[in-house]
Structure formats: structure tokens, C-alpha cells
Amino acid sequence: MLLRHTPKEISERKALMINPAKTCQPIGAMYAALGIHGCLPHSHGSQGCCAYHRSTLTRHYKEPISAATSSFTEGASVFGGQANLLQAIENIFTVYEPDVIAVHTTCLSETIGDDIKQIRDKAEKQNLVPPGKHVIYCNTPSYVGSHVTGFSNMVKGMTELAQSTGKKSGKVNVIPGWVEPADMEEIKRLSALVGVDITLFPDTSGVLNGPMSGEFKMFPEGGVTIKELKAAGDAAGTLALGEWCSADAARNLDTKCKVPCKVLDMPFGLAATDRFVDALRTIAGVSVPEEVTRERGQLVDLISDMHQYLYHKKVALYGDPDQLIAMTEFLVSLDMLPVHIVTGTPGGKFERIIKKITAGLPCEVNVKASSDMFLLHQWIKNEPVDLIMGNTYGKYIARDEDIPFVRWGFPILDRVGHQYFPTVAYKGGLRLLEKVLNALLDRKDRDDPEQRFELVL
């Protein structure tokens, strides 16, 4: 047993978090910033933060993750990090030559109260920012929210670049939330198919799923450009996918540039994708082409083909609120039973939404925000499930309890595919279903007695 010290009996914990289902803000800001073309994320804190975030993102994507740090020492922690950040800005523009530096803070620089805006303005005054280049920033105190909050904050930071010229461009902003590069690509493909001209930000496709060609480009082709971010202020509207990841940025654009916004669930599964496509076509005033309807039909077809293997299977889920909300809805729509759902990210609203989605289920549903995988494991010990879905850390529970396991979420450190194959939209729904079915049917084939071992399933 790997998690041999986890007791079945649940005792209340008020101070000790064990096996978290979240991490801290800055990594989210770093991931989001990588979705800007020519951007070097910069971590204003000790160099360990930056090293940890780069390592985790590298392990998740198997791709180079470039990011710089202010390399705080004890002196900087006492006297403030201004000198470090000014020096970093100068060095970064001289040595790495990015178009933009996206600074995020850490618990260290937040606790000492460094004013990033003031330091950024000073860098500009001292001509440390070359003409045509930018330094954007956001505050990401690690002791508030989670990695999701940091992602949201950096995306909001991007919207600070938006300008309103007074002339609408007719484009639609889509804020995809924390999804994989392949998902961002799929959202662009689907939007183009529907016939809507979108600006997607952040956009890590082409950045974190790059080719191998004998060349290393610190700043690959992909990413939303500064020009596009500026023009986001002239868009017809913004679709924000995910309340936790994307809503703040969309609302900021509304306040700042009067770009109206609509917050939708992330388009995982049938119904959430339906709502996304429906919103797209309504905003852009186009009719949905047959091709999209056909893709939808394929997903419905697969659900009906394999429904018997999904029906009333119990699932334990952990991860981030926006993803979990959409996934729970998808699983319920498949007649599966998501019975244990945990996020480390705070939010009473999360618990209320999940309860609403699962209200009609013929079983009790455990849901908790600001919680951890230790509790999830205890719930599973008390009420076993047929499937676990979540990031790589779930494999310890899955192995101990001998439960089929589908990796989905962040981080995935031990499998590949998430870089290349989407799980959003109808196409992604097919892949999700394939993964779920493979896990369930591999288990069935492993466990069925010889007499009942079947060729055709």
C-alpha cells in the first residue's frame, strides 16, 4: 500500500492539508503568460518558485518552459525587490529579447509589499523597456485562492492592454480558461467552423506542443499577440469559459472598454459545448454549419452505442472548479454517478453548483471545496467507486484501491496526449469517452471470469 496511513475513519481537520488538490497562484500566472506570443513570464520572488513552476510545467508538457526570476536574497527580502526587478527587466530584454515580460508576484514579494506597477513605471522611465516592448503584470499572492486564481489574474492583466478605438471590429474574444494547448486549438477550429472570427487569449497552442526540428525557439510561433490583445477592446463581445478562470478578465474588458461579456461553462461534454456553439452563433449572427451538427451527432452516437457500460458507474473526481463543473454535468448526462468531488480551490459557490447538477441522482454526493485528496481517498474507502478522474497524483489512490483511473486535469506527469488531443468540444468529448470506456472495459476484461470473458463488447 502506498497511502498506507490513510484511515477509513474520517476525522475533522482544520489546519492540516494532506495531499492537496490545488497548488499556488504563480504557476497559473506563468502558464497563462506562456499563451502570449513572444512573452517571457517573470516570477518576482525567490528563485525556487520559478524553478518549481518551470519544472512542473515542463514535466506536464515535455516541452521547454522559459521563465525568469528576480532571484531574491535575504537582502532583497528586507529592503524590497525593486532593484532586483529593474535589473531583471534590463537583463531579460538584453539577453532573451522577448516582446513582452509578464511579471507575477509570489508570497514573498506580496508579504513585503512590493508595488509592481510602480517598479514597472520606473523601468519605463529609466528606458529599461525598449520601444515597442511591454511589461505587463499581475499580483498573485500564493496564500489566496489557488493556481486557478493566478491564471485568472494574469489573464485579467492581459486585458489591461486592451484599448477601445470606438470602432467595433466585429471579432469575438474567447477566453478559454486553463485548458490544454490542444483544447485551445480545438476551440479555434470549432469557432472557425462555425464561422466566427475570434481572438483567443491566452493561447498556448503552438507554444507548448511544438515540433522538433533541430532548432530551439525560446519564443515559438504560437500565442496571442500584443496587437490582438490591444484590439480586444474593440470586439463585439467576450465569451469567458469558466467562472473561476476567465470571468474576471471578461468583466474587466467590459468595464474598461465596454465589451459586453457572457460567462459560460468550459465546453467539456455535450451540453456545455452546445451552449458554447449556441452563444457563438448568436453573438456573431451566423447559422451553424452542418459539419458542426455532424460532429455533435457523432458524440451523441457514441454515448448511445456504449451507454450500458457507463450507466450508473460511480466516479470520484478532483481538480479545478471550472473543469469539475463541466465534467460533472457531462458525467450526469451520461447517466454516470459522480459521487465524490473535491477541489482544493476555495469557493462555496462551487459546492452549490455541483449540488444543483447532481440533485436528481439516485445516490448521495460528497462535494467539498478548499479540500484535499486525503479526504477524497477516505470518502472512496467509505463509498467505493468504479472510476477515478483527475491529475497524476490520483494514481496512488487508484493503485491502492484497485480502481480504474483516467488522467485528466493538471498536472499530468506520467502520460502524454494532453498536448496533442483535445478534450473540449464534441471532438474532445469523443476522446474523453474513449478514455473512460477504455479504463472501464480494460478492467472488465481483466476481471471477468473466463466463462464470461467476451470477444465483442
Place this chain on the structure above:
Amino acid sequence: MATTDNKTAQWNAAEVKEEILKKYPPKVARKRAQQILINEALQNDTPEIQANVRTIPGIITMRGCTYAGCKGVIMGPTRDIVNLVHGPIGCSFYAWLTRRNQTDAGEDGENYMPYAFSTDMQDSDIIFGGEKKLKAAIQEAYDLFHPKGIAIFATCPVGLIGDDIHAVAREMKEKFGDCNVFAFSCEGYKGVSQSAGHHIANNQVFRHLVGLNDEKKPGEYKINLLGEYNIGGDGFEIDRVLKKCGITNIATFSGNSSYDQFASAHTADLSCVMCHRSINYVADMLEIKYGIPWIKVNFIGAEATAKSLRKIGQYFGDKALMDRIEEVIAEEMPAVTAAIEDVRPRTEGKTAMLFVGGSRAHHYQELFSELGMRTVAAGYEFAHRDDYEGRQVIPSLKVDADSRNIEEIEVEADPARYAPRKSEEELKALKDSGYVFKDYDGMIPDMNKGSLVIDDLNQFEADKLVEIIKPDIFCAGIKEKYSIQKLGIPMKQLHSYDYGGPYAGFKGAVNFYHEIDRLVNSKVWGYMKAPWQENPELSATYVWE
């Protein structure tokens, strides 16, 4: 193998250095110039390299922080201590199972390695102080697990808001009575790299754990293995070899270690230091306080392993042991020789670069040379000058502002338990026969003239080195892996071993030979260009068959 064999590019170390430095702003160039050294290969008078100094802000460094060195490296591998991180969630999350120190839960079955424990500090804790939450978390951990020990690790904000984690630890230790609670002030901003964290961790281990168990352990020829972290099972292989020789390993600092191993370390008769950087001062303290001499060993490389075993045998001076060691070497070497004979024709003459850790960039040169491969550039991520130039420079090391804040503990001979393991005469006889105690010559003397030695290498310099020198293999960590490989050069992670290993000892050496063979001769490096990129011109019309 068009891409891997085409590595005869001519380069000159001085020109490479100049090429690297010219991109930097003048101030940065001046500093980096002192950390990039062209080796003159002088045995006793190596030129000085600047090391263990601050990383320049904005320069993409390989380094991590003090917390990573303390919690991640030193205490991480200890299986039966609850390692509780006091801080916002990230620090605990990132150090959760990400270093590959393999662990055997042992007969007692206590193993907290797969768990991450954190106080998950919130903004209210930052504002009002986190001691109350820390106490409650320690209590909850105690109630749930009843471990032998609970270790508390400070993250950046803890030092800033002034939580007294040591007072909390004392209070809780007294309250429990049967659980040792101790704390590490390893805030990430301290020092200039992980190295400060190793130091903070080792000091506290020495202060709070070593010497707690005087019970005599069974076995003969008792040693401690210091600075071996059981990455990829290295420690398991070393233990296998030691056991086969009849040598008893009392305590490994700290791969696959347990509370009791630390507590009993003072009962060993010899300390063997693997990673000089992370732990040489513990060896010194064990000698001063308990009278245990120390020697430098290296189990990376088959020859080095044999040499280290003989060195241990010679120390104990027992013919039965020395004979047994020779038998073991004779038994183990044929498989090693066979592997070298198989692999070497495909690796001979190839070149390597190593930029890792505080000892591996040196130790692994041994394995490469067993394959007939030359190390053309190497450097440490967080080592000090003595690791480059040898221990003779230690008295002349300047203590700067960043090092001054890292505690040095002064120890004295333990009035009751200090016992010299060898008499003066025995020591003299050993020394007269050429036996060397507490010595380390560092990396530089072992490297070729004209090779490059670079401290705290950064991403820009790594890419430049690979671009100009085109080595056949580059070794560093996960953050460096894919930018190097995008250039078409195989990259071997020498922190995590790319999820392979063990590479220590005899079996480890064989694993490594095969691994390097696989990497430098993989077909994949020849797939970089598509046919239409190789021959872009349409010189003829296509002929349908």
C-alpha cells in the same frame, strides 16, 4: 547517424567564452567571466573559479531555493518522519514525490513519502501570524499518524512575518512526549541556492536526531554513507554491494533513511562521503563530536566503486574483509566489462557536457570515461569553490553576506561518547601507506586542459554551448531537457535520471552504459528534417512506377 557523428566542429574555449559574454550587459558579463573558467589542468594550483554567489536577477538559472535543498533534497527521502511544510500550498505541492528518492517502507511499515503535508497558509495567517495554525496542524498530524518525528519547514513568508517555528516545535515536542518535533528555518530567500538548504537541514538533523539511540547495532565494519539520496535506487544498489562485502551501513544520509538511522549514526566507525557538497560538514561534526573519521568515496562508475570499496577495506585493515571485497569485485566486474565491450565501440570518442548538482557533474565524468567519452564542459548548479578546486581552498573562502546568515554549528567532543576509532599509531600507519582521510580534490583537476568549467550555468549559455560545441550528449535537469533536445542533442537528466537508474555501483554502471548507448545512438536524432526539407528543389519530375 548523420546528426550524431557530425560532431567534429572545431572550437576554442576562449572564443566560446567570448561569444557567450558578448551578449550580456557589461555588469553581467564581468560577473559571469569569473564563473566561466578555461581549465589549465594544473594538479595542485588550479585557477580560481567564482562559485556559491548570487544568481543575477533575470538570468534564467537552473537553481532552486533553500527550501528545495532542505525539504526537497535532504529531508525528503526520510520515510518515517512527517514532513510538514508551513506556508502557502505551493511549496509543499511542488516537493511532493517529484524527487525520485526511492523508498522501502521497511519492516515497521512506516512510510509517509507519498504524502504532502501543509498548513496551507491563507492571507489571515499572513496578517495575524501562522503559529496557531501550525500548532493545530502538528496536533492533527500527531493524532492521525502518531509518527516518531514531525519536521516543520519554513517557507518564505514564515520568516518575514516572524512565526517562531522553533518555539512551536519545542512546545509540541514537550506536550507529546513520544514524538520528536523539530523545525527548519529554510526560507527560500536564504543563501544563494539549494546549498544553504542542505546546510540548514543537516545542522538540524545533527542537532535533533543524531546520537539519540546508543543501542549497539548488529554487524561488522560499520559505516555511514553520507550524501547519497537513493535517486532511481542508487542507494539500494550500493547497499547490495556493501552487504555482499560484509560491510554494515548504519545510516545513509538520507536516501531511504529512517528516524532511527539518523539517531544511530554516531555508532558507526567510518563515514563515507558521496556528495561532498551537500554534507561534508556533517562528516566533520561526526568526527569532532564522536571520533568517527571520514573518507571521500564515489560509487558512480565501476572502477570508482571498486576503488571506494578497497578504501573502506583498507581502513578497517581486516584481511578477511579485504579478501571478501576483492572477491566481490572479481564477481561483479565481468558483467561490467562485457557491457563496456559491447557499448564502447558505439560511444568511443564522443563528447559530453555535465551541468548538475554539487557532485554529479564530477562523478559522472567517471562513467563517461569508462565509455571512452570525453567531458568537454562541466559545472555545478550550487557547489562551492572547494568542490571545484579541492578542499585546500576552504580556509581561504570568503564568507559573504549571503553565507553569513546560514548557521554554522560548533560542536565539541562528546564527553561520554567520543571515542577515537583508530589509535594515533594506526592512523599514522594508514597515512604513511598513502591513505587519505577527509580529502577531496574537486572536479577541476580531473578535467582535461582546455575544457570549460562553468558555475551556475544558465539557459542562454547552455544553448550557446550546445550550438557552438555540439556535444554528443548534454546532462542537466528537467528544466534544461527539452530546449537542448529541440536542438537535436540528446539530453540526460542527471537529477532524476529520466526515470531510469540505478546508475551507482556495478549494476548501475551497466545500466548507465546501456542508457548512454541508447541516447547517443537513437535513430530519432536523424528524423529532424523531412525529405522535402533535405532536398527542397524540384530537380526532376516525379516518375510514377
